[in-house]
Structures are given as structure tokens and as C-alpha cells.
Amino acid sequence: MSAELAQRWNEQSRELALTCDARGVIVEQDARAARILHSRVGSSLRELIVPGSEAKLDALLAQAGSGAVDGWELALIAFGKPATLSICACPGDSDRIHLYALVLPDDYGETVRHLNEAMSEVLSLHREISRQKKELESANTRLTAAYRDLDESNKGVLSLHAELADKADTLRRTAEVKGRMIANVSHEFRTPLHTILGLSKLLLDASDGPLTEEQRTQVRFIRTSAEELTSLVNDMLDLSKAESGKAVLRPERFTATALFASLRGQLRPLAPSANAVELRFEEPAADIHFDTDQGKVAQILRNLVSNALKFTERGEVAVTVQVQHGQAEFRVRDTGIGIGSQHFDTIFEEFGQIEGPMQARVKGTGLGLPLSRKLAELLGGTLLVDSAPGEGSTFTLTVPLCHPEVRELTTLESRPIDPSKAPVLVVEDDRKTIFIYEKYLAMAGFQVVPARNVEDAHRLLEKVHPAAIVLDIMLEGESSWTFLSQVKQSPRTKDIPVLVVTVTNKEQKARALGADEFWLKPVDQDRLLRKLRSIAKPGMTAKVLVIDDDSKARYLMRKYLEHGPYQLLEASDGLTGIRCAREERPHVILLDFLLQEMTAFDVLDDLKGDPRTRGIPVVIITSQLLDASDRQRLAAETEAILSKDSLSRELAINRIRDALQKAGVGKPTQQVSGAPDHG
Amino acid sequence: MPSPTLASAGACVELRARYLSAQRTGDRRAALRVVEDGLGQGVSVNALQLEVIQAAQHEIGRLWQENRISIAQEHMATAISHMALAHLYDEAERAPENHKRVLVACVQGELHDFPARLVADALDLAGFDVRYLGADVPTPNLIDMLLQEPPDLLALSATMHFNFPSLQSAVLRIRERVGRSLPIMVGGAALTAASSGSAQPLAIDGTAANAPEMVARARQLLGLAS
Numbered sequence: 001m002s003a004e005l006a007q008r009w010n011e012q013s014r015e016l017a018l019t020c021d022a023r024g025v026i027v028e029q030d031a032r033a034a035r036i037l038h039s040r041v042g043s044s045l046r047e048l049i050v051p052g053s054e055a056k057l058d059a060l061l062a063q064a065g066s067g068a069v070d071g072w073e074l075a076l077i078a079f080g081k082p083a084t085l086s087i088c089a090c091p092g093d094s095d096r097i098h099l100y101a102l103v104l105p106d107d108y109g110e111t112v113r114h115l116n117e118a119m120s121e122v123l124s125l126h127r128e129i130s131r132q133k134k135e136l137e138s139a140n141t142r143l144t145a146a147y148r149d150l151d152e153s154n155k156g157v158l159s160l161h162a163e164l165a166d167k168a169d170t171l172r173r174t175a176e177v178k179g180r181m182i183a184n185v186s187h188e189f190r191t192p193l194h195t196i197l198g199l200s201k202l203l204l205d206a207s208d209g210p211l212t213e214e215q216r217t218q219v220r221f222i223r224t225s226a227e228e229l230t231s232l233v234n235d236m237l238d239l240s241k242a243e244s245g246k247a248v249l250r251p252e253r254f255t256a257t258a259l260f261a262s263l264r265g266q267l268r269p270l271a272p273s274a275n276a277v278e279l280r281f282e283e284p285a286a287d288i289h290f291d292t293d294q295g296k297v298a299q300i301l302r303n304l305v306s307n308a309l310k311f312t313e314r315g316e317v318a319v320t321v322q323v324q325h326g327q328a329e330f331r332v333r334d335t336g337i338g339i340g341s342q343h344f345d346t347i348f349e350e351f352g353q354i355e356g357p358m359q360a361r362v363k364g365t366g367l368g369l370p371l372s373r374k375l376a377e378l379l380g381g382t383l384l385v386d387s388a389p390g391e392g393s394t395f396t397l398t399v400p401l402c403h404p405e406v407r408e409l410t411t412l413e414s415r416p417i418d419p420s421k422a423p424v425l426v427v428e429d430d431r432k433t434i435f436i437y438e439k440y441l442a443m444a445g446f447q448v449v450p451a452r453n454v455e456d457a458h459r460l461l462e463k464v465h466p467a468a469i470v471l472d473i474m475l476e477g478e479s480s481w482t483f484l485s486q487v488k489q490s491p492r493t494k495d496i497p498v499l500v501v502t503v504t505n506k507e508q509k510a511r512a513l514g515a516d517e518f519w520l521k522p523v524d525q526d527r528l529l530r531k532l533r534s535i536a537k538p539g540m541t542a543k544v545l546v547i548d549d550d551s552k553a554r555y556l557m558r559k560y561l562e563h564g565p566y567q568l569l570e571a572s573d574g575l576t577g578i579r580c581a582r583e584e585r586p587h588v589i590l591l592d593f594l595l596q597e598m599t600a601f602d603v604l605d606d607l608k609g610d611p612r613t614r615g616i617p618v619v620i621i622t623s624q625l626l627d628a629s630d631r632q633r634l635a636a637e638t639e640a641i642l643s644k645d646s647l648s649r650e651l652a653i654n655r656i657r658d659a660l661q662k663a664g665v666g667k668p669t670q671q672v673s674g675a676p677d678h679g
Numbered sequence: 680m681p682s683p684t685l686a687s688a689g690a691c692v693e694l695r696a697r698y699l700s701a702q703r704t705g706d707r708r709a710a711l712r713v714v715e716d717g718l719g720q721g722v723s724v725n726a727l728q729l730e731v732i733q734a735a736q737h738e739i740g741r742l743w744q745e746n747r748i749s750i751a752q753e754h755m756a757t758a759i760s761h762m763a764l765a766h767l768y769d770e771a772e773r774a775p776e777n778h779k780r781v782l783v784a785c786v787q788g789e790l791h792d793f794p795a796r797l798v799a800d801a802l803d804l805a806g807f808d809v810r811y812l813g814a815d816v817p818t819p820n821l822i823d824m825l826l827q828e829p830p831d832l833l834a835l836s837a838t839m840h841f842n843f844p845s846l847q848s849a850v851l852r853i854r855e856r857v858g859r860s861l862p863i864m865v866g867g868a869a870l871t872a873a874s875s876g877s878a879q880p881l882a883i884d885g886t887a888a889n890a891p892e893m894v895a896r897a898r899q900l901l902g903l904a905s
Contacts, residue, residue, distance in 0.1 A: 051841035056744055072746050084750055112754050113790075119758055120792065120813050123765045127803070127811075130769045 011035070014103040020045055022065055022095045024057060036078050036103060050075035050082040064089035064097045078103045179240045186237040193233065196226040235367035238299075239350070242374035249293050249378065249431075251406045256288040256321050256328070263298060263319070267305050276314040279305065284321050288328055292379055292403040297330075300372045300383065304332040304395045307368060312336030315392070323401070327381065330397040339387040347385065348373050372397075380404045405431050412438060412450050421447040422467035424532060425496075427457045427483070429472065437470065440525045446532060454483045461493055465587075468532055473502035473510065481513060488514030491612050495585075499531065544656060545569040545586035547577030547603065548621070549596050557590060560652045574598035578606045581613045588659040590652075591638075593622035604637050617659035690720050691730035698763075699735045702756040703748065710759045711766055724771040724804070728797060729889060732760050732767075736793055757793060764800055774806035779901050780830040784812035784821055786837045786845045794867055795836035801890035802834070802897060818849045825857045832862045832897055837869035846870075847881065854882050862900045866893055 016036050018029035024045035026033075033039060037048055049057050053075040060072050068090040076085050085101040092098045200223040203211060211219065241247045260281040271279040290297070301319065308317040315335025322329055339347060343354050351366035369383075376383040381399035402410075409431055417423055424446045426437050431452075438448045449464055451457035457469075469487065473480050484500065487493045500515040507518040517531060544566045546557050554570050561568055569584055571577035574595045581589060589607070593600045600620055607613045617639040626634070626641070634641055639659040642651060694717045701709035717727045739756045742748045748756070783799040785792050792814035799811040810830065812821070825833065833853070837846040846869060853863065862884040870886055884900055887893035898904070 052839045056746065059745065069746075071749075073750055109750075112751070116754065116758070117813075119761060120796075123761055123796075124811060124813070126765050127768055127800075130765075131773070131803070134773050 014105075015101065016103075017098070017100050019092060019096050019098050020061075022061060022097065024061055027096060037076065038080065045076070048076045050077060060087065060089060061097060064099075065091055065095065067091065073104075074101075081106070084109060176244070179244045182236055182240045186233045186240075189233045190230070193226055193230045197223065197230065200226065232367065235371050239367055239371045239374060242371065242378055247296075247375075247378055249403065249405065250295060251292050251403050252294055253289065253291050254294045255290065256284055259290075259294060259298060259301075260319070260321075263301055263305070266298075266302060270306055270309050271317070277309060277312050278316040279309065280316055280318045282318060282320045284323075288321060288323055288401065290328065290401055291406050292399060292401070296375045296379055297397075297399060300375050300397055301330060301332065303368045303372045304397070308332055308334035308336060308393070308395075312392070324398075327398050327400050330399075331394055332397075333392065333394045335392040338389045338391045338393055339385065340389050341387075344385055344387075348383075405435075408435065409450065409452075412448065417447065417449070417464060421445055422532075423447050423449050423464055425449045425451060425457060425460060425464065425466040425469045427451045427454065427469065427471045427480070429453060433472070440529065441532070444529050444533070454479045457483060458486075461487070465493075465585075466496060469496055469498045470528075471498055471500050471515075473500055473506065481509065484510070484515060485513045492615065499528075542588065542656070543567045543569060543584060543586040545571065545577065545580055545584065545589045547571045547574060547589065547595070548592035549573055550592065553592065553621075557652065560648075561656075566656070574603045574606075578603060578613070581607060581616060582610060585612065586616060588639075588656050589616055589618045590656070591618050591620055593620050593626070593634075593641075600634065604634075608637060619655050619659055688730070690717070690722055691726055691734075694722070694727070695731045695734050695738075698731050699738055702735060702739065702759050703742075703752070705752075705755050705759070707759055707762060710763055714763050714766055718770055724767050725801075725891060727767055728764065728800070729891075732763050733794075733797060733889075736760055760793060761796065764796060768800050768804070771800075771804045773804050776808065777806040777903055778808065779832065779897075779903065780808045780810065780828075781832045781834060781897065782810045782812065782824065782830040783834045784816040784836070785814045786816070786835055786842055786849050787818050787821075788815060788845045789837050789839065789842045789867075789869075790814050791838035792836070794838060795834075797890045798834055798836065798866060798887075798893045801894050805894045805898075807832075807897065818845075818852055821849065822853060822856045825853065825861065829857075829861065831901055832864060834864045834866065834893065834897070837865070837867045840869050843869045850881050850883060864893060864896060864900070 010032055013032050014036070016030060016033035018026055018033045018039070020026045026039055026041050026043055026045065029037075029039060029041060039045075039048060045057060046054065056072075056074055060069060060074060063069050063072075068088070070088050072087040072089065074085050074087055075082055077083070078085065083106050084104045086104055087099055087101045089097055089099045200219050202208065203219045204216065204223065238247070260283060264281050267279060271277055305317060305319060312334045313336070317332065317334045317336075320331045320333070339354070346354065348369050350370045373383045376397055376399065379399045380403060381397065384396045384398075385393060386396070387393035400407075412434070422445065424437075424441055426434055426448050428434050428437070428450070429452055434448065434450045434452075438450075441448050446467070449460055449466060451460055471480060471484060473484075484498060487496065487498060494514070497516040498514065499517040499519065500510040501519050502510075510518045519527075544561060546554050546568060548554050548557070548570075549572050551572070554572070558568055558570075569580055569586055571580050574597065577589070577591070580586075591600050591603055595603070600622075604618060607616065607618065618637070620634055620638050620641040622641065622643060631641065640655045642655060694713050698710055698713040701707075701713060713731070714727055717731060718724075722731075736757065739748065739753055743750070743753045781802050783795055783802065785795050795813070796811070799809050803809040810828075812824070835846060835849060837843060846865065850863060850865075853861070859882075863882075864885045864887060865881065865883050866887045866889075871888075885896045887896050
């Protein structure tokens with residue numbers, strides 16, 4: 001090896017050799033040691049040690065003094081920074097120690113340090129996750145406990161609820177008892193009051209001899225007191241009826257002019273012309289038509305006017321009416337003492353009169369306004385006040401021109417029969433009950449045809465062939481029994497199932513008269529629906545009878561009608577057709593003009609001659625050109641004449657619909673344009 | 680803290696021997712099994728942390744000192760102990776939150792973070808909200824953190840005696856910048872080594888010889904019922 005190469009190796013080497021004494025003072029070192037450790041002879045290894053390794057250096061020196069040591073790791077400052085050296089050592093002469101050391105590559109140390117850091121971070125993350133997990137677990141435990149608590153309190157709430165329901169029930173019963181008691185007591189009062197009124201009148205009329213002036217005054221006092229008591233009793237009676245929902249609504253048609261005329265007559269005595277207060281009814285520019293309870297409107301207005309007159313000393317009381325958004329607004333305006341806005345609620349409370357000199361002087365029952373407001377609500381309207389002390393008061397009564405129940409019933413009555421629904425004739429005088437039937441039956445695919453009385457029912461049966469009749473037997477006493485027997489005797493209607501519903505057990509009588517079912521009120525809705533379903537399928541299809549000897553023509557008609565709401569009956573000859581018509585009672589008959597053994601005229605004669613089939617509309621279908629006389633004759637007895645050449649699905653369905661409409665089944669349809677009619 | 684019973688102490692000696700041998704052979708699983716067995720025998724988490732793992736770590740340090748294990752082996756053994764601590768943390772029951780924030784850090788230059796980790800775990804399991812910063816935290820960074828998110832308590836760790844000056848300067852500068860009111864606790868071997876010296880007293884609020892002591896002192900300082 002050349003000296004140059006040897007020197008180069010020396011310069012690259014990470015090994016060194018040195019000799020030190022027992023205390024670590026360097027006595028001899030090679031060039032590599034000087035280069036690597038920056039040490040010099042005479043300096044101590046202690047100066048080179050990395051803090052913390054001093055003890056390990058001492059241990060090395062102690063051990064190497066007595067024997068060879070191998071692979072001793074020691075941290076020293078090498079190349080100017082801390083490094084680990086792997087050292088071999090052995091004892092030399094005079095307590096000297098020979099050391100041979102290798103500087104371990106520092107990147108290993110670096111790597112280990114990085115790995116440690118990474119591990120530390122991973123472990124920190126691990127703790128974080130572990131902690132979150134624990135928190136979740138404890139949250140879960142808390143939630144479970146909370147759930148248990150909630151479950152318990154829920155049970156508590158439920159039992160509380162049941163208790164409340166009990167209480168509410170008790171309260172309702174108490175209120176009912178109170179209402180009944182008021183009603184009864186009021187009735188009991190009325191009889192003696194009428195006696196007092198009558199007798200005092202007799203006394204005043206002096207029919208049993210004259211009274212002294214003093215006596216007359218006394219009797220007049222008795223009479224006035226009895227009158228006041230009567231009006232109180234009447235108001236209480238009305239109010240308790242209105243509150244219990246037992247007030248009967250008697251809607252009728254009337255006009256504002258007529259209403260004002262009768263009110264004027266009734267109220268004139270309250271405002272004699274000599275008085276300083278003028279009572280005016282202002283007629284509306286255009287008369288207003290009502291369909292609601294006139295008696296109740298009049299009662300409210302009478303009340304308001306008499307109140308106004310009581311609290312007005314001079315000026316006027318004016319009654320006006322105008323129409324706003326389909327509602328009538330009656331205003332009763334006075335120039336009286338007025339009411340502070342803080343009392344607006346009080347005056348509508350029962351016996352809620354305001355304290356004041358005028359109020360003390362004026363007599364009243366304390367029930368007028370609360371009753372008026374109740375009645376206004378019954379009419380679907382409102383009663384409001386606007387006033388200020390000293391400026392008079394204005395009471396505004398707003399009522400729908402047509403009472404909502406009346407309107408609903410009118411809507412029910414006037415709607416066309418839906419061919420996709422089975423009609424059910426409901427003969428029932430109570431509007432609310434009709435609405436209940438409508439609610440339940442409409443959902444199940446039936447259409448309620450309401451009849452408020454037996455006459456309506458008869459009239460409707462002329463037009464409609466219902467799937468069933470529900471008959472309330474309380475209706476107008478005996479006439480409903482008569483109606484039942486009439487329905488069951490008429491060949492046209494006797495096959496219609498009749499469900500008799502009543503509050504009194506008259507099953508035998510009902511059965512004897514032909515009722516198919518007899519139920520006591522209240523009717524169970526599920527049972528009603530089950531029964532009706534068994535009688536007539538909801539979405540009942542119209543029965544169409546085709547009489548044609550040509551099987552291809554029948555096939556064609558079958559195809560035309562196959563997806564519509566039609567049940568097709570077929571007859572291949574006239575006699576079969578007539579028999580089928582009698583038995584099956586189709587809603588419409590499609591008749592071929594030219595049958596093999598009969599003409600359409602023969603068939604028509606038979607159909608029209610039988611009451612069972614007379615009403616069934618007939619549509620003539622022909623492949624022939626008809627002469628004028630035939631055409632004329634047919635047109636009189638049939639619904640339509642269709643030519644087979646121009647027959648289309650749309651045309652056939654349109655004609656069938658029209659015929660059904662005429663028979664009272666189905667609604668008017670738009671014409672499907674295209675093919676010609678009657679020709 | 681309940682002192683370990685005699686039976687438990689005997690169990691700990693046996694567990695420590697097994698644990699140490701697992702460490703020396705670098706067998707992670709065997710080491711974790713020792714911890715599991717200890718838990719199974721009813722040895723407390725605390726006893727396992729102190730009497731088994733920390734004691735084994737001391738032994739590892741001694742073995743290195745005597746050059747009976749290499750630095751590489753020492754690192755491996757320490758890594759195993761860190762894992763064992765993490766495992767114990769998983770198994771331990773955590774006390775309810777006390778909503779006190781504690782910052783745990785090794786002083787600048789201190790690379791031995793095992794004792795700090797032990798303290799952090801003990802505080803955490805005692806219900807403290809612990810932020811553990813690990814080894815060799817530069818003092819300026821520590822001060823920034825203290826200013827940004829002031830904790831209720833700072834726990835500083837210094838193991839090597841030559842890091843005592845670093846501890847001194849850290850405390851001094853924290854007092855300058857953060858103020859007197861922050862409670863500071865100090866722990867670690869550097870303290871015992873330095874206590875004999877004439878070093879001027881640290882402006883701190885308490886010291887602790889081990890993790891349970893640290894938890895007790897921390898409770899006391901923050902006015903928590905122990």
C-alpha cells in the first residue's frame with residue numbers, strides 16, 4: 001500500500017486508537033484519534049464525555065484496568081457532536097489502558113430517535129382514541145340510565161294522562177249535569193212565571209174588579225219583575241242549549257229587507273217616537289239573500305239593539321248591513337255611553353256586567369251578549385265590539401250568507417252521480433249524521449245520495465238506482481215505514497237492499513215490511529261498510545247489455561268496453577236479451593237493429609211494456625240505412641242510434657255514458673269528437 | 680393510594696422478572712401477556728405501572744450502565760414499556776372528568792420521556808384533562824403554548840442531572856413570561872441529583888417522587904377533593 005493510500009484510509013477511518021492512564025488522561029493517541037475526538041495528549045477522556053455517561057466511563061476504566069473489555073458502548077463527542085463509540089480495551093504497562101474505538105454511524109441513532117418520536121405520537125393518538133372510546137362507553141351507560149328514567153317517567157306521564165282523562169271526563173259530566181240542571185230548572189221556572197204574568201195581567205185588566213192606583217203600581221212592579229225573570233230564564237235556556245251543542249239550526253231562505261221589516265216591528269215599542277233616541281234600520285242598496293237560521297240572526301240583532309237603546313240617552317241607534325267576502329256584516333251603532341277597551345272581554349262573559357251608574361240603572365240579564373256571541377258562532381260567524389267611553393259603541397255581527405252546513409249539504413245533494421262509485425241513498429233528517437255517512441262511505445268508494453225526507457227520497461229514486469238504501473226510521477214518524485213498504489213493493493226498487501237504522505227496537509216491524517237489515521243506532525261504521533261492500537262493490541260498474549246476433553259485433557263491443565267501468569252482458573237473440581234485461585236490470589242496453597227472428601221494434605215493445613225494464617235506456621246500433629219513418633219511431637223510444645260503419649270506441653262509450661247519465665248513473669261527459677251521431 | 684399488599688408485592692416481583700426477560704429478548708407479546716396476567720391476578724394498574732414497568736425500566740438503565748445491554752436493546756426495551764403503558768391505559772378505569780387542564784412536558788434537552796408519560800397517564804386516569812407534549816420540548820415553544828392555552832397546572836419532567844440547568848432556566852423564563860400564578864410541579868431524577876447541590880431554589884409549587892404523589896399534589900394544588 002502506498003503511503004498516499006495509507007494516509008487516505010487513515011483520513012476516512014472511523015476507528016481510532018489511544019492509550020490513557022487509570023484516570024482517563026490520554027498519554028498517547030494516533031492521528032485518527034486527534035482527528036475524530038479533537039483530543040490531545042494530556043487531556044482527559046472525561047472532557048470528551050457526553051453528559052450522563054460519566055459513570056459508564058468510570059466503569060470502563062475500572063474494568064479495563066484489570067482485564068480486556070469488548071464492545072463497551074460509550075457516548076463521546078466525536079466529530080464535534082455526541083456519538084456512540086464501541087470500545088475495546090485492555091490493560092497495558094504501568095496502569096495504562098489501551099483503547100481501540102469505533103465510532104458508530106450516527107444515522108442509526110437518528111433513525112432510532114425518529115422512530116421513538118413516531119411511536120410516542122402513535123401512542124398519544126392511541127390514548128386519545130382509547131379515551132374517546134371510554135367517554136362513549138360512559139355516555140352510553142348514562143344514556144341507558146336516562147332511557148330507563150325516561151321510560152319510568154313516561155309510565156308516570158301515561159298514568160297522569162289517564163288521571164287527567166278521568167278528571168276531564170268528570171268535568172264534562174259535571175258540565176253536562178249543570179247544563180241539564182239549568183235547562184230543567186229554567187223549565188220549572190217558566191211555568192210559575194207564566195202564571196204570575198197571566199194573573200198580573202188579569203189583575204191589571206181589572207177583570208175581577210178595579211184596583212186602587214197604589215195596588216196597580218204594585219202589580220205592575222210584580223209584572224215587570226216577572227218579565228225580567230222570564231227573559232233571564234229564556235236566555236239561560238238558550239245559552240245552555242247553545243253550549244251543549246243542542247241548539248237546532250233551522251236554515252231558511254230570507255232577505256235582509258224582510259229581516260229588517262220584522263225587526264222594526266218587534267223593536268219599535270222599545271224606542272217610542274217621543275224618546276230622544278232614534279232607532280234606524282238602513283236598508284242595503286241591493287237586497288241580500290240569506291240561507292241560514294233567520295230566527296237566530298234576528299235574536300242576536302234584537303239583543304244588540306235593545307242593549308244599545310238601554311245605554312243610549314240621546315242620539316240614535318242605527319242598524320246597517322252589507323256584504324263582504326260572501327259574508328253579511330250587520331252593524332249596530334249607537335251614540336251611547338260606550339265601553340272601555342279593557343271591558344271588551346268582560347261584556348261577553350256570563351253575568352259579566354260593568355260597574356257604573358248607568359249600568360246600575362239599566363236592567364239586564366247579563367246573558368244577552370254571551371248568548372249572542374254563542375249564537376253567532378253557531379251560525380259560523382263572529383260577534384265583535386268596537387267602542388270607547390263617551391263615543392258610543394258599534395257591535396259587528398258577521399255571518400256567512402249561506403250557513404256552512406247548508407252549503408255542504410247543497411254540495412252533496414247537487415253533485416252528479418259518479419259512475420265509478422256505487423250510490424247509496426241515505427234517508428236521514430239530521431245533517432250531521434249525513435256528513436258522518438259521507439265521510440265514511442266516500443273513502444270506501446260509495447257515494448252518498450242524501451235525502452232529507454221521504455219526498456226527496458222518492459224523487460231521487462226516480463232518477464237513481466242506488467246500490468243500497470240506509471233509512472233512518474225516526475224520520476217523520478210513520479211516513480218512513482210507509483216509504484220502506486213502498487220501496488219493497490215497487491218492482492223497480494224492491495231488489496234494492498234497505499238498511500233500517502233506528503233508535504227504537506222495531507226489528508220485527510222493519511223485517512215484516514221488507515227491511516234487509518235492521519240496526520240500532522249508533523251505527524258501527526265498520527259494520528256498515530262491510531254490509532255495503534257485500535251488497536254492492538265500491539266502484540260499481542255499469543251493466544251494459546248487448547243484444548246482437550252477430551258474434552263479431554259483440555266481440556267488437558266487448559273490446560271497446562273492456563277497460564272501462566262496464567260489466568258487459570251479452571245476448572245473441574232478442575228473447576234472450578229481453579229475459580236478461582228483466583233478470584239483470586242492466587243500466588243501458590245496446591240493441592242491434594236487425595236481429596234474425598225479431599226487429600228492434602219488437603224488442604223495444606217488450607222492454608217498454610215491462611215496468612222492470614221500461615226505464616232502461618236503449619241505444620240502437622245498426623248497419624243499415626234507416627228510412628225516415630223507422631228513424632223517427634226509434635228516436636222516440638231510444639237514446640241514440642249509432643251506425644256500425646262509424647262506430648268507434650269513443651263513440652260507443654260516449655253514447656253509453658250519456659244514456660247512463662240520463663238513467664241517473666254517471667256524470668255528463670265531454671263529447672269525444674269525431675264520428676257522427678244518429679246517422 | 681392503598682399500599683400494595685404483601686401478596687401483591689410478591690406477585691409484582693415475579694411479574695417484573697418475567698417482564699424484564701421479555702424486554703431483553705424483545706418479545707412484545709410476552710411483555711403484554713405479563714401485564715394481562717397481572718391484571719388477571721388482581722394487581723392494580725398503579726402497581727403494574729410502578730412496580731413492574733417502571734421498576735423494569737430502572738433495571739434496563741442499570742444494565743446499560745454496566746454495558747450489559749446495548750443502546751439498541753435499551754431503545755427496544757423502552758419501546759416495549761411504552762406499549763405496555765398504552766395497554767394499561769386501555770384497561771384502566773378512568774375517574775370522572777374534573778375539568779382541570781394539565782400540561783405535561785419534558786424540559787428542553789431531556790430525551791427520557793418515560794417518567795413523564797407515566798405521570799401523564801396517572802393524571803389522565805385520575806380525571807385530569809392532560810395535554811402531553813413528550814420529550815425535549817424547547818422552552819420558547821412551551822411558553823407559547825402556555826400563553827395560548829393556559830392550563831390549570833404545568834408538570835415538568837427532567838431525568839438526567841445535566842438537564843437540571845435546563846429545568847432551572849425553563850422555570851425562570853416561564854415565571855417571567857407567564858407569571859407567578861400558574862402552578863408548576865416538577866418531577867424526575869434530575870431533581871434528586873441536584874437537591875444536594877447549592878442550586879438556588881426553584882420557583883415551583885411542588886415536587887413529586889412518583890406518579891401517584893404527583894396526582895395527590897396536583898389535586899391539592901387545584902383544590903380538588905382527593
